Amino acid sequence: MSYEFKNDTPIYLQIIEQIKLEIITKKYLPNDKLPSVREFSMQLEVNPNTVQKALTELESIGLIYTERTNGKFVTGDKEIIERTKRDMISVLVKNFYKSMENIGINKKEAVKILTDGDKNEDIRD
Amino acid sequence: MSYEFKNDTPIYLQIIEQIKLEIITKKYLPNDKLPSVREFSMQLEVNPNTVQKALTELESIGLIYTERTNGKFVTGDKEIIERTKRDMISVLVKNFYKSMENIGINKKEAVKILTDGDKNEDIRD
Amino acid sequence: MSYEFKNDTPIYLQIIEQIKLEIITKKYLPNDKLPSVREFSMQLEVNPNTVQKALTELESIGLIYTERTNGKFVTGDKEIIERTKRDMISVLVKNFYKSMENIGINKKEAVKILTDGDKNEDIRD
Amino acid sequence: MSYEFKNDTPIYLQIIEQIKLEIITKKYLPNDKLPSVREFSMQLEVNPNTVQKALTELESIGLIYTERTNGKFVTGDKEIIERTKRDMISVLVKNFYKSMENIGINKKEAVKILTDGDKNEDIRD
DNA sequence: GTGGTCTAGACCACT
DNA sequence: GTGGTCTAGACCACG
Numbered sequence: 001m002s003y004e005f006k007n008d009t010p011i012y013l014q015i016i017e018q019i020k021l022e023i024i025t026k027k028y029l030p031n032d033k034l035p036s037v038r039e040f041s042m043q044l045e046v047n048p049n050t051v052q053k054a055l056t057e058l059e060s061i062g063l064i065y066t067e068r069t070n071g072k073f074v075t076g077d078k079e080i081i082e083r084t085k086r087d088m089i090s091v092l093v094k095n096f097y098k099s100m101e102n103i104g105i106n107k108k109e110a111v112k113i114l115t116d117g118d119k120n121e122d123i124r125d
Numbered sequence: 126m127s128y129e130f131k132n133d134t135p136i137y138l139q140i141i142e143q144i145k146l147e148i149i150t151k152k153y154l155p156n157d158k159l160p161s162v163r164e165f166s167m168q169l170e171v172n173p174n175t176v177q178k179a180l181t182e183l184e185s186i187g188l189i190y191t192e193r194t195n196g197k198f199v200t201g202d203k204e205i206i207e208r209t210k211r212d213m214i215s216v217l218v219k220n221f222y223k224s225m226e227n228i229g230i231n232k233k234e235a236v237k238i239l240t241d242g243d244k245n246e247d248i249r250d
Numbered sequence: 251m252s253y254e255f256k257n258d259t260p261i262y263l264q265i266i267e268q269i270k271l272e273i274i275t276k277k278y279l280p281n282d283k284l285p286s287v288r289e290f291s292m293q294l295e296v297n298p299n300t301v302q303k304a305l306t307e308l309e310s311i312g313l314i315y316t317e318r319t320n321g322k323f324v325t326g327d328k329e330i331i332e333r334t335k336r337d338m339i340s341v342l343v344k345n346f347y348k349s350m351e352n353i354g355i356n357k358k359e360a361v362k363i364l365t366d367g368d369k370n371e372d373i374r375d
Numbered sequence: 376m377s378y379e380f381k382n383d384t385p386i387y388l389q390i391i392e393q394i395k396l397e398i399i400t401k402k403y404l405p406n407d408k409l410p411s412v413r414e415f416s417m418q419l420e421v422n423p424n425t426v427q428k429a430l431t432e433l434e435s436i437g438l439i440y441t442e443r444t445n446g447k448f449v450t451g452d453k454e455i456i457e458r459t460k461r462d463m464i465s466v467l468v469k470n471f472y473k474s475m476e477n478i479g480i481n482k483k484e485a486v487k488i489l490t491d492g493d494k495n496e497d498i499r500d
Numbered sequence: 501g502t503g504g505t506c507t508a509g510a511c512c513a514c515t
Numbered sequence: 516g517t518g519g520t521c522t523a524g525a526c527c528a529c530g
Contacts, residue, residue, distance in 0.1 A: 007316060007317075007318060010318075010513070010514065011318065011514080011515085012514080012515095021227050021228065024228055024229070025227075025228065025229040026229075046515090047514090047515050049514095049515065050514080050515065053514095053515095085228065089225070089228060089230070092221065092224050092225060092228075093238065093239060096217065096221045096239070099217050100214075100217060102146050102150075103146065103149060103150065103210065103213060103214060103217075104149070104150040105214070110239075111236070111240055113214065114218060114221070114235075114236055114239065115236055135519080135520060135521090136520080136521075137521090161501080161502065161503080162502080162503065162504095163501085163502085163503095171521085172521060172522045172523070172524095173522095173523095173524095174521075174522075174523090175520085175521060175522080177503080177505095178520090178521095180503095185310070191382060191502095191503070191504095192382075192502090192503095193382060193385075193386070193502080193503075193528095193529065193530085194501080194502045194503070194528085194529045194530050195502070195503090195530085196501095196503080197502095197503080260504075261505080261506075262505080271477050271478065274478060274479070275477075275478065275479040286516080286517065286518080287517080287518065287519095288516085288517085288518095296506085297506060297507045297508070297509095298507095298508095298509095299506075299508090300505085300506060300507080302518080302519080302520095303505090303506095305518095316517095316518070316519095317517095317518095318513095318514065318515080318517085318518075319514050319515050319516080319517045319518070320515085320517070320518090321516095321517065321518080322517095322518080338478060339475075339478060339480070339488065342471060342474050342475060342478075343488065343489060346467060346471045346489070349467050350464070350467060352396050352400075353396065353399060353460065353463060353464060353467075354401075355464070360489075361486070361489055361490055363464065363468065364468060364471070364485075364486055364489065365486055385528070385529065385530095386529080386530085387529080387530090421530090422529095422530050424529095424530060425529085425530060428529095428530090
């Protein structure tokens with residue numbers, strides 16, 4: 001878990017993103033118990049309210065659930081997790097293509113640039 | 126120039142982005158005169174100060190320059206424009222790869238997903 | 251911090267200059283918290299936006315940084331501070347020599363005038 | 376005469392400065408006829424009004440005078456020229472010391488920096 | 501008519 | 516309470 005946050009995005013959104021990723025990449029497995037709000041808040045050196053806000057939102061998405069007095073847990077519903085993953089990927093791909101098009105680069109060229117790897121120096125008009 | 130702004134990003138940043146793209150994609154050519162602050166502000170239905178802020182930033186990047194009392198112009202330095210374009214592409218590519226890696230997808234797989242086009246439905250763990 | 255501004259220079263530039271000097275001369279130490287925008291604006295009897303503009307610019311130079319909702323702070327990077335100081339000195343010296351040369355006074359003579367102290371009365375052609 | 380103007384100072388002030396220097400450094404001698412407003416304006420690629428404004432101000436200082444229908448001339452009063460020169464030098468010296476003091480450098484140190492001049496990596500001609 | 505500066509005041513998100 | 520953004524509107528110098 002990273003301890004550094006960017007300044008241009010609300011911290012709680014960055015925390016949501018982090019935990020999402022850790023669920024999707026199986027760092028937290030389905031039905032795993034999550035650290036408590038207090039633990040999170042110490043780990044991340046962040047106000048507990050901020051953690052709380054992030055977790056609340058994750059719960060509303062269905063990625064985590066709360067057991068009163070026991071804590072918060074990763075959902076057991078693997079389909080939700082998979083769907084979230086697919087959605088994220090799909091968004092990434094769509095955005096990538098769209099941004100490239102805005103610069104005037106079509107899909108074909110975009111793929112070429114991507115596969116040409118780090119030779120980004122020789123991009124021509 | 127688009128007349129609609131997203132709610133999740135400051136308007137002035139969106140204006141910067143728009144004009145950047147219009148310079149990079151040669152809608153505005155080097156040394157072209159830009160619309161005046163007032164014209165922009167009417168076109169975009171935005172306060173002149175907001176436009177001013179965006180243009181000031183673009184000037185600090187070096188993409189535009191100001192002639193006292195004459196208006197603002199696209200830089201004549203094509204190298205700056207090209208560099209900006211390359212930088213934008215490079216950032217897009219880098220971010221794409223990085224985001225995919227965060228999800229647990231390496232470069233090779235990322236490219237495959239991209240070229241597989243819109244069949245993102247069958248992405249497995 | 252001075253409460254009087256000259257009329258021939260934008261206030262925000264004078265504020266930038268003031269704060270720059272206070273950082274360079276260690277009135278504000280690295281990582282010191284700066285007064286809030288609102289405090290500054292009251293102290294200086296200036297609109298908050300004007301202060302904001304000045305501070306934004308100082309941030310873009312790297313002399314100060316912002317912590318979301320916590321305030322603005324002097325950079326912890328002493329190298330930046332030292333470099334800024336050196337740059338300012340270098341500019342002063344360079345400009346001094348250049349201005350003297352424009353008047354037709356070479357470096358050697360310039361130094362002489364300077365060391366002759368305030369006897370500028372006996373300057374001959 | 377330079378054909379390039381800085382963007383941060385009114386052109387007419389820069390013209391005043393230029394002509395002042397050319398008088399002080401004897402490029403224009405006392406009672407020399409100056410180029411006409413039109414000539415100046417073409418030379419400098421500047422609006423005649425701008426030249427006019429500069430010359431008017433120079434006349435009010437007493438550095439030039441107008442002969443109706445004949446044109447404008449450098450003053451014949453050498454004392455005025457000399458005084459202007461002395462004033463400019465004195466201002467330069469005063470400002471230099473003052474700026475250095477603002478950075479926390481006293482006169483003695485300032486002189487040292489100036490004379491050490493070219494050994495300082497950042498101070499070059 | 502052009503950009504630059506400034507004020508006054510408002511609203512927002514975040515902690 | 517903090518900074519960030521935006522609006523509305525004004526004034527100025529310049530050319």
